[in-house]
Amino acid sequence: MIIHVVKSGESVYSIANLYGVPASEIIRENELSNPNQLSVGQALVITPAARTYTVQAGDTLYGIARRYGVTVNEILQRNPDITDPNQIYPGQEIIIPAAAQETYTVRAGDTLYGIARRYGVTVNEILAINPQITNPSQIYPGQVINIPVSGKTTIQVNGYIYPSSDLTVLNKTLPYLTYVSIFSYMVNGDGTLVSINDEPMIRAARNAGVAPLMVINNRRFNSDVASELLYSTQAQDRLIGNVLDIMGRKGYYGLNIDFEYVYPSDREAYNRFLAKISAALKQNGYIISSAVAPKYSANQQGILYEAHDYPVHGRLMDFVVIMTYEWGYRYGPPMAVSPIPQVKRVLDYAVTAIPRDKILMGMPDYGYDWTAGEFPAEHLSAQQAMNRAFDVQADIQYDPVAEAPFYKYYDAEGRLHTVWYNDARSWQAQLRLVDQYGILGVSIWTIVDYSPQLWLVLTSMYDVAKVL
Numbered sequence: 001m002i003i004h005v006v007k008s009g010e011s012v013y014s015i016a017n018l019y020g021v022p023a024s025e026i027i028r029e030n031e032l033s034n035p036n037q038l039s040v041g042q043a044l045v046i047t048p049a050a051r052t053y054t055v056q057a058g059d060t061l062y063g064i065a066r067r068y069g070v071t072v073n074e075i076l077q078r079n080p081d082i083t084d085p086n087q088i089y090p091g092q093e094i095i096i097p098a099a100a101q102e103t104y105t106v107r108a109g110d111t112l113y114g115i116a117r118r119y120g121v122t123v124n125e126i127l128a129i130n131p132q133i134t135n136p137s138q139i140y141p142g143q144v145i146n147i148p149v150s151g152k153t154t155i156q157v158n159g160y161i162y163p164s165s166d167l168t169v170l171n172k173t174l175p176y177l178t179y180v181s182i183f184s185y186m187v188n189g190d191g192t193l194v195s196i197n198d199e200p201m202i203r204a205a206r207n208a209g210v211a212p213l214m215v216i217n218n219r220r221f222n223s224d225v226a227s228e229l230l231y232s233t234q235a236q237d238r239l240i241g242n243v244l245d246i247m248g249r250k251g252y253y254g255l256n257i258d259f260e261y262v263y264p265s266d267r268e269a270y271n272r273f274l275a276k277i278s279a280a281l282k283q284n285g286y287i288i289s290s291a292v293a294p295k296y297s298a299n300q301q302g303i304l305y306e307a308h309d310y311p312v313h314g315r316l317m318d319f320v321v322i323m324t325y326e327w328g329y330r331y332g333p334p335m336a337v338s339p340i341p342q343v344k345r346v347l348d349y350a351v352t353a354i355p356r357d358k359i360l361m362g363m364p365d366y367g368y369d370w371t372a373g374e375f376p377a378e379h380l381s382a383q384q385a386m387n388r389a390f391d392v393q394a395d396i397q398y399d400p401v402a403e404a405p406f407y408k409y410y411d412a413e414g415r416l417h418t419v420w421y422n423d424a425r426s427w428q429a430q431l432r433l434v435d436q437y438g439i440l441g442v443s444i445w446t447i448v449d450y451s452p453q454l455w456l457v458l459t460s461m462y463d464v465a466k467v468l
Contacts, residue, residue: 041396189228191238367421
């Protein structure tokens with residue numbers, strides 16, 4: 001996979017020419033509704049096709065593999081007629097599979113040789129998958145280059161969806177998921193639940209080999225509702241009975257608890273409830289998980305954070321979703337939704353309190369358009385944000401610290417707008433943290449909209465585990 005950032009004067013067709021792939025593939029994979037509408041700074045995912053190579057005198061399979069950034073075994077898998085890797089001959093045609101790749105943004109002082117050493121590859125391997133580099137001595141800060149990589153980790157991927165969401169979008173997304181969490185059953189203070197029409201989602205998930213998870217929340221995150229439930233044994237017993245009944249009748253695989261804005265004074269009561277419901281679920285053969293606020297430390301202040309006791313969740317839950325998003329939010333100043341430095345601060349603490357193999361890092365599949373001096377910001381899907389950039393003729397910029405794209409424009413009334421969203425580059429930056437921290441995987445909020453670049457990047461970096 002290659003991430004190409006559009007430059008002034010480029011078109012889908014010139015970019016396709018550059019990488020030797022059909023323009024139709026770029027259009028299809030990125031779901032470009034109008035291939036003639038590209039913005040400067042827009043990221044496109046390019047999936048290089050396998051190529052045919054004619055063996056030259058003196059060639060070895062090892063040398064050819066290094067030249068193209070692949071392994072000898074990968075070449076042998078694509079060429080079953082080669083029974084002895086030491087016996088290839090001039091004029092023989094062999095298929096070279098596309099190399100696994102990630103991108104690197106050149107910094108001041110970088111050289112291609114230094115970058116190659118950092119990643120344990122050769123300059124020639126880098127040049128082989130970067131046809132746009134015509135002079136290896138001339139690279140510049142901000143330039144995005146592709147680095148060959150080998151080997152993929154298997155991770156778990158959860159996606160949140162609403163019961164009213166488009167089943168067509170869900171079905172496109174299911175191949176990339178371990179779990180789908182259907183959001184959500186609202187819990188009343190007396191332990192009763194507000195019913196939802198979730199059967200179509202459950203059927204679709206199971207048919208695709210994806211585990212459906214029932215989600216419960218404290219009735220639109222009402223603090224008083226949570227408190228009423230947490231101090232009533234009768235209400236908790238009723239809730240657990242209702243949950244087990246629904247899960248059994250409808251075919252759920254497990255439960256996800258998303259209680260937010262629990263009063264800090266109710267922290268221990270919440271912990272006791274988690275222990276009680278966890279024991280009941282596991283006794284009946286279900287998995288149980290929870291969603292927690294993004295904390296930097298154990299004693300972080302605020303109603304969103306204090307009742308979420310990371311060590312307790314880590315001990316009781318099968319996995320924990322950490323909601324590492326919403327730094328940029330509807331009622332706040334324009335900024336990246338998931339700036340990498342903030343996400344890393346949360347993970348730095350999380351891995352000291354929760355087992356790494358129980359952590360799913362939250363990832364946002366959305367952005368916002370803020371109008372100066374007005375709230376709330378407008379919610380945008382990644383595709384909507386990219387299309388809007390073209391409509392308003394804005395050049396897309398990329399913040400190298402937050403690792404996220406953004407742009408500004410003025411509307412017809414002269415009001416300044418700022419848009420932050422996610423693209424292939426920012427998702428790649430977030431996904432790198434999975435290997436960096438050695439965690440279980442990621443959880444996407446939400447999969448209501450289909451973002452092709454997210455799944456192209458994810459599957460280029462990782463294999464997705466299935467539990468059904």
